[in-house]
Amino acid sequence: EMQLVESGGGLVQPGRSLRLSCAASGFRFEDYAMHWVRQAPGKGLEWVSGISWNSVKIDYADSVKGRFTISRDNAKNSLFLQLNSLRLEDLALYFCVKGRSSGLYGVLDFWGQGSLVTVSS
Amino acid sequence: QSVLTQPPSASGTPGQRVTLSCSGDSSNVGSNPVTWYQHLPGSAPKLLIYGDNQRPSGVTGRFSGSKSGTSASLAISGLQSQDETDYYCAAWDDSLNGWVFGGGTKLTVL
Numbered sequence: 285e286m287q288l289v290e291s292g293g294g295l296v297q298p299g300r301s302l303r304l305s306c307a308a309s310g311f312r313f314e315d316y317a318m319h320w321v322r323q324a325p326g327k328g329l330e331w332v333s334g335i336s337w338n339s340v341k342i343d344y345a346d347s348v349k350g351r352f353t354i355s356r357d358n359a360k361n362s363l364f365l366q367l368n369s370l371r372l373e374d375l376a377l378y379f380c381v382k383g384r385s386s387g388l389y390g391v392l393d394f395w396g397q398g399s400l401v402t403v404s405s
Numbered sequence: 406q407s408v409l410t411q412p413p414s415a416s417g418t419p420g421q422r423v424t425l426s427c428s429g430d431s432s433n434v435g436s437n438p439v440t441w442y443q444h445l446p447g448s449a450p451k452l453l454i455y456g457d458n459q460r461p462s463g464v465t466g467r468f469s470g471s472k473s474g475t476s477a478s479l480a481i482s483g484l485q486s487q488d489e490t491d492y493y494c495a496a497w498d499d500s501l502n503g504w505v506f507g508g509g510t511k512l513t514v515l
Contacts, residue, residue, distance in 0.1 A: 319504070328407050329442075329450070329493050331504035343502050379449070389497050391440050392504065393461070395449040 288396030306380030
């Protein structure tokens with residue numbers, strides 16, 4: 285059974301950092317692109333970042349470019365998101381999402397339950 | 406403000422057929438396949454439709470997708486109370502080099 289389990293969320297002050305992790309199981313993690321998508325309270329879904337199967341291709345939403353860094357460890361079936369210089373507007377539930385192909389263009393086909401990041405002073 | 410435009414709400418009665426709309430432009434919906442998700446708040450979004458009109462295995466045939474130009478639609482036939490939740494459309498955007506979503510439509514079954 286496919287599973288994506290996020291962790292690392294929590295309460296953090298503006299300007300501080302946080303690192304999210306996603307543990308994948310039930311599929312060949314190394315074959316697929318992975319993404320982070322977030323949902324702020326009462327808002328819709330927003331794509332944050334994506335990484336290709338071999339980490340060669342990485343893209344970010346303009347809203348997080350220069351502050352967030354996506355990475356993966358295929359040997360450990362894990363995806364990461366380093367969140368730096370956090371802002372109040374980064375408060376959201378962050379979903380780890382599997383792509384349907386090795387590149388970023390493939391459909392986002394399987395989602396985790398999410399990890400909540402709360403930014404507050 | 407979401408890149409793709411969806412009406413914030415829609416409603417129907419049990420057994421009815423409802424259609425949810427999604428509007429974009431030539432850099433996203435107009436040039437790339439549209440995906441639809443069903444999302445019960447607090448749980449993981451579920452893939453309903455990909456490639457404009459393809460259903461993943463396990464998704465009931467009551468859900469169907471279509472697209473014309475820069476607009477896409479999700480049709481739900483034989484509406485059931487369990488269909489009452491949020492629905493999102495998404496597409497790759499060639500200008501932004503990333504995935505873009507609609508703001509979501511909250512479907513109410515009266």
